[in-house]
Amino acid sequence: MIPGEDIIINCPSCRKPHKQGSIASGNTFGASYFSDGKCVAPMLREFPYFVKCQYDECGVFFKIDNSVVSRKKPRLDKIPPVRFFSIDEYRQGINVGLFNSGKIGGDEWESDILALRMALWRSFNHRIKKKDFDEIIADMKANGASDTSIFLETFEFEYYRQFGQYNWFKIKMSKIMQDDISIYVIDGMKDVDNVEKAIYDDNCREIISLLENKSDDESILAKAELYRNIGKYDMCKNSLELISETDKYKDFIKAINAACDIKSTLTLLVERDY
Numbered sequence: 639m640i641p642g643e644d645i646i647i648n649c650p651s652c653r654k655p656h657k658q659g660s661i662a663s664g665n666t667f668g669a670s671y672f673s674d675g676k677c678v679a680p681m682l683r684e685f686p687y688f689v690k691c692q693y694d695e696c697g698v699f700f701k702i703d704n705s706v707v708s709r710k711k712p713r714l715d716k717i718p719p720v721r722f723f724s725i726d727e728y729r730q731g732i733n734v735g736l737f738n739s740g741k742i743g744g745d746e747w748e749s750d751i752l753a754l755r756m757a758l759w760r761s762f763n764h765r766i767k768k769k770d771f772d773e774i775i776a777d778m779k780a781n782g783a784s785d786t787s788i789f790l791e792t793f794e795f796e797y798y799r800q801f802g803q804y805n806w807f808k809i810k811m812s813k814i815m816q817d818d819i820s821i822y823v824i825d826g827m828k829d830v831d832n833v834e835k836a837i838y839d840d841n842c843r844e845i846i847s848l849l850e851n852k853s854d855d856e857s858i859l860a861k862a863e864l865y866r867n868i869g870k871y872d873m874c875k876n877s878l879e880l881i882s883e884t885d886k887y888k889d890f891i892k893a894i895n896a897a898c899d900i901k902s903t904l905t906l907l908v909e910r911d912y
């Protein structure tokens with residue numbers, strides 16, 4: 639991965655500048671694919687699309703489209719970087735909407751709300767819990783890790799907690815065997831408390847209803863997965879039957895079906911045959 643130049647983004651409300659990194663080139667070598675459609679590629683850094691203005695007196699939520707990217711090259715040192723939303727910020731963004739989503743209730747507004755809800759869903763699925771992090775540190779200590787490496791790990795975790803993004807593939811997964819198929823589930827939504835589970839399920843149901851009239855394979859696959867996430871395994875399997883390009887999605891269909899059979903609602907690592 640070759641980093642590119644920083645770009646300048648002007649808040650669409652107060653017009654003040656923010657900066658964001660970029661990549662000059664990257665690839666999906668060594669990428670991991672998940673049943674919720676997320677792809678984590680070590681050679682392809684992700685940048686946020688939904689952001690919050692970092693100036694206290696403004697603080698609006700907005701998306702990074704062409705209208706906010708500046709052609710100017712001001713001095714970068716004192717400009718705050720944009721960052722990923724936290725789970726709470728996704729929820730706030732869904733409630734108040736984005737500053738640059740057009741008319742409330744219009745097509746652009748609706749498609750941005752759907753994208754925000756999908757992003758909230760994936761944030762829940764892929765999060766790293768404090769409990770899991772504490773275990774990582776305890777293991778490191780037991781194996782004689784240096785104070786420096788523990789400090790760096792802690793720093794990165796705090797960054798993740800604050801900004802909702804991790805820089806490397808550190809989520810905790812469990813392996814389950816079912817009829818010779820190994821199923822890898824992400825532990826992010828395991829043992830979640832009732833309040834968060836209600837927020838999660840409610841968001842899943844909202845996305846299902848927003849995808850109601852969409853019949854493309856990607857939408858059908860997302861619907862199937864959302865049904866499974868809320869424990870509706872029959873609805874999940876019925877949706878999978880509606881996918882037309884079955885060969886293209888066969889690894890996803892196989893993994894999701896197997897997870898239904900063991901009644902797991904957790905997000906899966908999808909092993910792909912190529």
Ligand SMILES: [Zn+2]
Nearest residue numbers: 649652691696
């Ligand atoms: Zn602003």
